[in-house]
Amino acid sequence: MHGPAMSGWLLMALCAVTGAYCLLRAHGGSGEERRTARAEALMGFSMAAMAVPAAVVAPPAWGWALYAVLFGVAALRALWFSRRSGHHLHHLVGSSAMVYMSVVMARPGGAGHSGHASHAMASAGGVPLLTGLLLAYYAAYVLRSGARLIPVTAATAGGGAMVGGPSAGGWGARPELALACRLTMGIAMFAMLLTV
Template sequence: MHGPAMSGWLLMALCAVTGGYCLLRARGTTGEERRTARAEALMGFGMAAMAVPAAFVAPPAWGWVVYTVLFGAATLRALWFSRRGGHHLHHLVGSSAMVYMSVVMARSGAAGHGGHASHAMAAAGGVPLLTGVFLAYYAAYVLRSGARLVPVTAATAGGGAVAGGIPAGGWGARPELAPACRLTMGIAMFAMLLTL
């Protein structure tokens, strides 16, 4: 999950900003939308933490166990809410992918010391078929999300904004930003899975 230092920092910043926006969006919503925004914030911040270049902060071996437990709980939560369908099925796949990457990194253990975690990830391997399934899912998700984003942006560009382009409800009320954040996290997840 950690490539060269610059790409790692960029991925970390992108995921952290996305997670921050999802928290902002959670403040301005209620019910199902709030749960979705919180789950996306957790995913964004978790991905940001996993993307920090290992040359800067080498994660301790037990850190991957913490990620596994945290995202395992998120997977169970998403499984519970997936009975309703909708975006919870995507959260189920996303948290499962995070658990998978954490387990692979935990298995690499000692290989991650003293170098980039991507080298440890490559040494640990992972299950090629499972990695391929996750990569195929995220490739399809990114393409579909990107195609859906264009009409949303075009439809909302003309109305609802006040001076400066900020809608009356604040940044959390911009309908085109939620799909853009999902697209961003899908691209980041795809990039992280590529290092397996």
């Protein structure tokens, strides 16, 4: 997760902006939409914190345990709400992946204990099969989200509304922005998993 400094800062900024937009989305919509937006904001901000280059700001030793506990609770919450919405199953996978990455980084010799980026990436050592399954899941998720994003934009353009113009529900209620945020977080999760 703490690769070269420039890519770490870019990933951090992208996740932080995505988390901020999701937090803004949490102020409107139905109860289910607010719950989903809050879960996505938590994921975005936490991914931003995990992406800060370790050479610049070394995480405290207890930080990885805190992430593991936080995302363990988020995984249980997603499991509970998955009874109502299938999208919470994605949150369950995402929270579980964050627990997995936190545990890998907390281990002695993990990337979270090293300041040198190339050494950290080489010694992280997650479970190859689990890492591979998560990478495959997020690759499929990113491709699916990207494909879903195209028809929403095309439908908006074909429906007579201006592309990029305000919608009836305001800019925070635009479905293509929510999809773009999910796509962004999927790409970021894929990138973070590559370093495990």
